[in-house]
Amino acid sequence: MIVRKLAEAMRQQNWFTVVLEILIVVIGLFIGLQVDDWNQRRIDRSTEAAYLRELLEDFEANRASLEKTSQRLETILRNTNALLGQSVLEEPDWTIAQLNDAFVWTQNMPAFIAVVRTYINLTGSGDLRLIRNRELKNDLAQYFAESDLTVLVQNTHELELVNTFQPYIIDNLDYQAVYRQLLDDHPIAAPVDEARILDVLHTGEFRNVLTQKHTISADLLNQRRKLLAMTDNIIEKLEASIGDSTSALR
Numbered sequence: 001m002i003v004r005k006l007a008e009a010m011r012q013q014n015w016f017t018v019v020l021e022i023l024i025v026v027i028g029l030f031i032g033l034q035v036d037d038w039n040q041r042r043i044d045r046s047t048e049a050a051y052l053r054e055l056l057e058d059f060e061a062n063r064a065s066l067e068k069t070s071q072r073l074e075t076i077l078r079n080t081n082a083l084l085g086q087s088v089l090e091e092p093d094w095t096i097a098q099l100n101d102a103f104v105w106t107q108n109m110p111a112f113i114a115v116v117r118t119y120i121n122l123t124g125s126g127d128l129r130l131i132r133n134r135e136l137k138n139d140l141a142q143y144f145a146e147s148d149l150t151v152l153v154q155n156t157h158e159l160e161l162v163n164t165f166q167p168y169i170i171d172n173l174d175y176q177a178v179y180r181q182l183l184d185d186h187p188i189a190a191p192v193d194e195a196r197i198l199d200v201l202h203t204g205e206f207r208n209v210l211t212q213k214h215t216i217s218a219d220l221l222n223q224r225r226k227l228l229a230m231t232d233n234i235i236e237k238l239e240a241s242i243g244d245s246t247s248a249l250r
Contacts, residue, residue, distance in 0.1 A: 047127065052241050054118040058118050059235050066228045073220055073224065080102075080105065105213075111151075112150060114143075116147075119140060132241075132244075135237070139237065143234060154220065160216060164212060173197055174193040176189060176190065176194075177194035
């Protein structure tokens with residue numbers, strides 16, 4: 001209809017009408033583009049807010065896992081230290097059962113695997129660009145690089161379970177006495193020679209095995225504490241970014 005009006009105005013050499021109709025078209029296009037741009041920004045902010053909430057859920061899960069595994073590592077450190085203390089006494093003041101129960105922790109290897117679901121979705125889809133907080137994006141990249149390093153350290157230390165601790169137990173202790181029960185409905189039979197730990201308690205090899213476990217556990221605990229600090233920092237930024245995205249949608 002506008003084209004017909006322009007053609008008619010030009011035939012009549014009504015230049016005022018021609019200019020006016022062109023202005024109407026230009027203004028209409030401009031307004032349409034602005035509306036489309038505004039609508040796309042709202043879609044982007046809505047998508048960003050959804051990703052941020054999902055990231056927050058992931059990092060809250062990561063925090064819970066880090067706290068749980070850190071507590072187990074602290075328990076390992078307490079038990080190895082206590083056994084080292086018992087090993088230098090002329091006569092241990094713990095019972096045989098207490099000594100064996102403490103040694104059980106040498107086989108405990110608490111692992112942390114970061115929840116990466118949302119981050120993989122962000123990077124795989126190219127939607128990471130929707131996260132406007134550049135500092136947050138850098139922190140996320142550093143966090144998952146650090147968590148990959150943690151897995152590498154864990155895997156390296158895991159080898160000590162089969163290379164050091166299990167062979168030592170098989171050669172020197174009653175494995176049933178220091179066995180970590182894994183299934184309640186399939187418990188292992190009672191030990192038959194649990195007093196074997198007394199034969200090795202005062203040896204240098206016993207203390208070296210405990211010291212190795214203590215060193216491994218301390219290394220892993222330091223990793224957990226570093227990741228916990230990074231997790232808290234990211235959670236704080238995620239909560240702030242969620243608030244910004246929510247405000248932008250109003």
